[in-house]
Amino acid sequence: IVENCTCAFCGCNCDDLVYLVKGGEVKGELDGKLVTSGYVDGGHVVACRHACRLGASKVMEDMDQRLLVPMIRNDDGALVEVDWDTALDKAAELIAGAVRPVFYGWSETSIETMHYGLELGELVGAVLDNQATICHGPSLQAVQNAGYPVNTLGEVKNRADMIVYTGNNAMNSHPRHMARYAAFPRGYFRQRGRFDRTIVTMDPRYTDTAKMSDIWVGFEQNGDYEFYNAMRAVLRGKKLEKDVISGIPKEDIEELVEAMKGAQYGSLFFGLGLTHTLSKQRNIDIAINLIQDLNKYSKWNLIPMRGHFNVNGFNIFMAFEQGFPYGVDFARGYPRYMNGETNTIDLLTREEPDVFMVIAADPGAHFPSGANRHLSNIPVIQIDIHWGPSTELADIVLPGSFIGVEAAGTSYRMDGVPLYMKKAISRPETCRDDEWIVNELLKRVQKIKGIEPKV
Numbered sequence: 001i002v003e004n005c006t007c008a009f010c011g012c013n014c015d016d017l018v019y020l021v022k023g024g025e026v027k028g029e030l031d032g033k034l035v036t037s038g039y040v041d042g043g044h045v046v047a048c049r050h051a052c053r054l055g056a057s058k059v060m061e062d063m064d065q066r067l068l069v070p071m072i073r074n075d076d077g078a079l080v081e082v083d084w085d086t087a088l089d090k091a092a093e094l095i096a097g098a099v100r101p102v103f104y105g106w107s108e109t110s111i112e113t114m115h116y117g118l119e120l121g122e123l124v125g126a127v128l129d130n131q132a133t134i135c136h137g138p139s140l141q142a143v144q145n146a147g148y149p150v151n152t153l154g155e156v157k158n159r160a161d162m163i164v165y166t167g168n169n170a171m172n173s174h175p176r177h178m179a180r181y182a183a184f185p186r187g188y189f190r191q192r193g194r195f196d197r198t199i200v201t202m203d204p205r206y207t208d209t210a211k212m213s214d215i216w217v218g219f220e221q222n223g224d225y226e227f228y229n230a231m232r233a234v235l236r237g238k239k240l241e242k243d244v245i246s247g248i249p250k251e252d253i254e255e256l257v258e259a260m261k262g263a264q265y266g267s268l269f270f271g272l273g274l275t276h277t278l279s280k281q282r283n284i285d286i287a288i289n290l291i292q293d294l295n296k297y298s299k300w301n302l303i304p305m306r307g308h309f310n311v312n313g314f315n316i317f318m319a320f321e322q323g324f325p326y327g328v329d330f331a332r333g334y335p336r337y338m339n340g341e342t343n344t345i346d347l348l349t350r351e352e353p354d355v356f357m358v359i360a361a362d363p364g365a366h367f368p369s370g371a372n373r374h375l376s377n378i379p380v381i382q383i384d385i386h387w388g389p390s391t392e393l394a395d396i397v398l399p400g401s402f403i404g405v406e407a408a409g410t411s412y413r414m415d416g417v418p419l420y421m422k423k424a425i426s427r428p429e430t431c432r433d434d435e436w437i438v439n440e441l442l443k444r445v446q447k448i449k450g451i452e453p454k455v
């Protein structure tokens with residue numbers, strides 16, 4: 001049994017998971033239970049306590065497609081097994097010789113790995129970008145425009161008496177969010193848990209999250225901007241001229257605003273319903289402004305429902321190290337950040353990159369076809385643990401390790417709280433840790449360029 005493991009799936013980063021490991025070496029006994037000293041040699045996670053279905057499936061059942069050996073695509077177009085040195089040398093050669101390399105992904109690996117990735121990116125003048133570019137990038141732009149009235153999930157649990165989910169379906173995307181942080185837990189000032197809170201879902205569809213809520217506001221798709229503007233107008237004492245706004249009667253909007261004003265502590269969680277619909281970051285601008293206006297009457301905060309467990313980590317790491325959160329271009333020898341210019345999809349659709357390294361991401365599955373078309377024309381280096389659509393596009397495959405299960409590392413939760421994810425079992429012998437792989441690429445590229453590696 002390995003306790004206090006952190007789930008490596010969604011931005012909730014649940015850190016209360018208990019793994020039952022079989023086939024490993026048991027290190028000792030505590031309170032009558034067999035325990036390990038944090039990890040065992042080898043073994044498999046056969047049961048996973050506390051995790052939701054998404055987290056558990058990743059830890060326990062997701063191993064059938066496991067990438068186990070380094071591979072290079074041969075002249076016939078087939079991926080064939082090679083040894084680590086051959087694969088790493090070939091990848092380093094491609095990276096060192098690239099004119100416009102892009103290193104994309106990072107959201108499902110550790111901060112420690114990103115550290116080497118950044119050094120490598122600076123060295124070869126790459127663009128470093130993560131999944132924010134197709135996800136909460138508009139939220140990051142909005143934060144730069146309008147501010148970031150954020151709180152932690154602990155504050156939500158202990159204080160919030162009103163929770164708003166807007167443009168996201170937490171019950172499906174972050175299944176323990178309501179149970180662990182927002183709706184159900186008994187908090188210091190919310191001893192009766194769910195009974196002490198009003199839950200509102202604003203979403204065009206009657207989602208599973210809406211079913212769990214007290215109020216469902218089903219405004220029209222792409223009606224976000226108008227809807228939040230109407231709420232702000234009411235909040236500022238204006239009269240609404242239209243009777244129905246984005247499909248919602250104005251009386252309902254007035255009632256909702258009154259309820260939000262009356263909350264003791266409110267928290268708004270927003271998702272891709274805002275970032276992916278018409279007006280994108282402007283939807284979040286206005287949601288942030290709404291939260292700021294509400295603070296004249298009550299205490300309100302907001303948190304973006306970040307997707308991958310460490311997507312926020314890359315943005316925090318890059319902002320801390322380089323001043324910009326994603327889409328950072330080192331082509332000129334210093335960091336540049338220009339949305340629409342230095343983001344992966346824009347670069348790929350303009351057919352600029354000549355080498356693409358994807359780590360802990362699956363553009364093959366999640367990028368628009370125009371972007372993937374260019375990926376099929378240039379060398380792609382993949383560092384990942386699973387065979388996926390990106391493997392079909394890859395020319396070199398480097399099998400990494402599963403952070404939080406086979407390798408330890410740091411991640412940042414959706415609210416920016418850092419967590420150290422422990423190792424529970426050993427990786428397959430033929431795989432390597434992501435951190436080791438990227439560092440090894442760095443050392444080999446330094447050698448090609450005649451640079452003395454730092455000790």
Ligand code: SF4
Nearest residue numbers: 007010014052055176
């Ligand atoms: S809610 Fe997210 S972090 Fe928590 S167990 Fe489920 S997938 Fe993992």
